[in-house]
């Protein structure tokens with residue numbers, strides 16, 4: 001990746017034959033170095049050169065696949081340290097921790113929580129994606145948890161925490177088609193652990209007591225030919241863990257050292273020491289800074305709502321505007337008596353507002369003009385969501401023919417637009433809606449009740 | 459290859475700003491590394507956590523606050539004393555809500571009197587927040603700055619619309635600090651800092667509020683704006699961005715559905731107070747890891763957790 005054009009040039013046959021479509025080998029190499037063209041476009045490259053190049057042009061951070069079927073996820077494969085430099089790619093995943101010591105009731109309670117916290121936010125399913133199951137010394141207990149979690153039939157990816165290769169192997173056998181992560185390779189046991197994961201190319205979690213040791217252990221494992229790795233960056237305390245998480249990612253991407261070019265796992269549950277608020281704090285820190293799997297003690301909505309929302313934001317691609325198509329969206333089967341309600345074409349706003357309108361069960365025509373893909377106040381400040389643009393959209397969309405109702409409900413945050421819109425849209429009556437979308441259901445139900453009453457009296 | 463720590467040395471450094479007086483005065487800024495990157499250089503002063511109170515009864519706040527403050531919330535002086543005695547906050551943010559022209563529309567003189575009584579009653583540093591109407595805040599801050607001269611308070615905020623009045627009154631006529639508020643954009647942040655300096659405001663009297671939002675509500679823009687501002691301040695040694703950042707997290711996090719939807723409306727979501735605290739904590743620590751040197755929060759439990767995290771990371 002850091003390969004310069006000159007380094008690549010040294011590996012070409014230097015024939016300047018133009019078969020690659022470029023006038024000279026050097027011109028071709030400059031394109032390859034910039035990532036615009038694949039080396040394989042030169043048909044005369046020796047196998048040896050190609051091998052060298054593919055090594056040097058391999059991504060700095062590997063993408064590691066874990067889990068299977070509905071619960072297959074890719075981790076890592078990041079190319080930048082900060083999202084504005086390009087984008088972050090594979091969102092982190094949250095794992096709920098189980099341990100061998102748990103009773104069946106305790107296991108079932110956590111499973112019920114995992115099952116309960118499952119919702120859609122802006123088109124994305126939100127849930128804890130993984131279960132982590134920890135072994136210490138009680139093999140029966142451990143295998144019981146593995147079986148019980150598996151038998152729940154929840155869509156989960158698994159992490160088996162077990163440094164005893166023989167026992168890990170038994171657990172892997174139970175979860176064979178789930179492609180679990182096997183965690184617990186150390187500098188002592190890595191050879192046996194590789195034997196457990198090799199056949200199915202399972203991801204292997206690597207742990208060590210310091211960054212130096214982690215580095216040396218990864219080198220040993222790589223030398224033994226295994227590269228499906230996840231690195232445990234959890235340290236003695238919160239400070240060390242943060243340092244480790246940043247260092248591992250930075251050494252991979254900035255220093256371009258592939259020894260640390262793997263996804264990470266952070267045990268937020270252990271660092272939080274049974275303090276649920278601290279667990280939210282730590283999980284947020286490592287969602288922003290370089291955790292790939294974040295282990296939490298349990299899941300409930302209070303934890304999930306901020307964490308999943310934060311993750312969704314951080315992993316939004318800044319290169320792609322989040323917009324919905326400007327048009328009239330019928331919601332709850334509107335008819336000729338239904339009001340028109342306006343919002344903007346920013347995807348976030350659209351999903352929040354349309355969700356709340358649906359919850360109200362009140363039929364409406366949702367009008368979305370071109371507002372530049374901005375939130376209500378941003379669009380208004382940028383001059384893209386004003387009286388005349390809203391009025392023009394209402395006219396051009398012909399929504400006036402879909403309904404006889406002449407009430408136009410606008411977001412409370414732009415109440416000031418009432419006069420302007422009414423001036424541009426004779427015959428319409430602008431109704432100021434609530435500031436927050438969550439109050440829409442109540443607002444619309446009251447609106448409808450009043451309307452129905454007026455109709456009945458008329 | 460042998461393992462080697464990756465160390466990034468920067469030429470730029472964030473200025474150090476002191477707020478308040480006496481033993482409880484706080485200092486923010488002074489670092490030449492990204493937040494908590496002690497392996498790179500000097501991490502500066504620890505990040506500070508303030509608590510929000512209001513000069514009117516907090517009608518719109520969720521019930522747990524009304525219960526918590528039931529003895530004190532109708533009087534800002536009592537309220538300020540209460541949070542000083544009972545929470546771990548490093549400073550108090552008094553929001554002068556009553557100045558709002560679309561609300562009680564109290565005069566700057568009336569508000570200034572309240573601010574003065576609060577300043578006299580507590581020894582924690584004070585951050586004075588306006589009502590959000592830029593024109594009114596300009597007039598308001600001129601008066602308040604004069605009335606509490608000597609307390610070295612921070613005024614939240616000067617905006618593009620009112621920076622002349624606010625900047626001049628707070629930091630030139632009287633010796634306070636001013637926060638420069640911009641809308642989630644590195645260039646706007648830079649521009650307002652330049653305007654303030656051109657006016658004659660010393661950059662060591664300025665902190666920035668570069669915009670905020672609750673997690674899930676456009677927070678990606680806040681995160682990237684902070685990253686870019688900090689990288690420019692350190693890496694490009696951009697003097698016009700080397701001010702500490704303060705983020706009024708509670709102004710946003712307690713308005714979103716996750717924090718305020720009632721348990722009847724969202725039965726599956728569980729305890730409303732826990733949800734609000736979690737949203738506040740998550741937003742606050744994300745901002746701190748992004749570059750904020752101080753955050754303003756509402757719930758004492760969030761403050762406790764965030765402070766604990768900061769001291770663990772410092």
Ligand code: B12
Pocket residue numbers: 341342343344346348349352353373374375376377378379380381382409410411412413433434435436437438440640641642643646669670671672675676677679680710
């Ligand atoms: C992210 C952000 C941006 C992003 C854009 C993101 C986007 N796609 O919109 C960027 C960085 C690009 C940006 C730019 C600007 N921004 Co901006 N931005 C924000 C920020 C932080 C969050 C906005 C957001 O995503 N909100 C979440 C969505 C869901 O909210 P919403 O659309 O309002 O919807 C809610 C309600 O309105 C309601 N609702 C929506 N529709 C409807 C409909 C009905 C009928 C009802 C009843 C309710 C309802 O429901 C939703 C949930 O409750 C806010 C500050 C903040 N914390 O809010 C500032 C903010 C909106 N921006 C602001 C400004 C000034 C700007 C700029 C003009 C700055 C400038 N001078 O250049 C530019 C404009 C763009 C341009 N020039 O090209 C100001 C607006 C000031 C004001 N009061 O008018 C704000 C408030 C920041 C501030 N305090 O100064 N911004």
Ligand code: SF4
Pocket residue numbers: 012013014015016017018019020021022023024025026028041042043044045
């Ligand atoms: S095809 Fe290969 S050898 Fe021919 S010009 Fe291109 S790079 Fe050179």
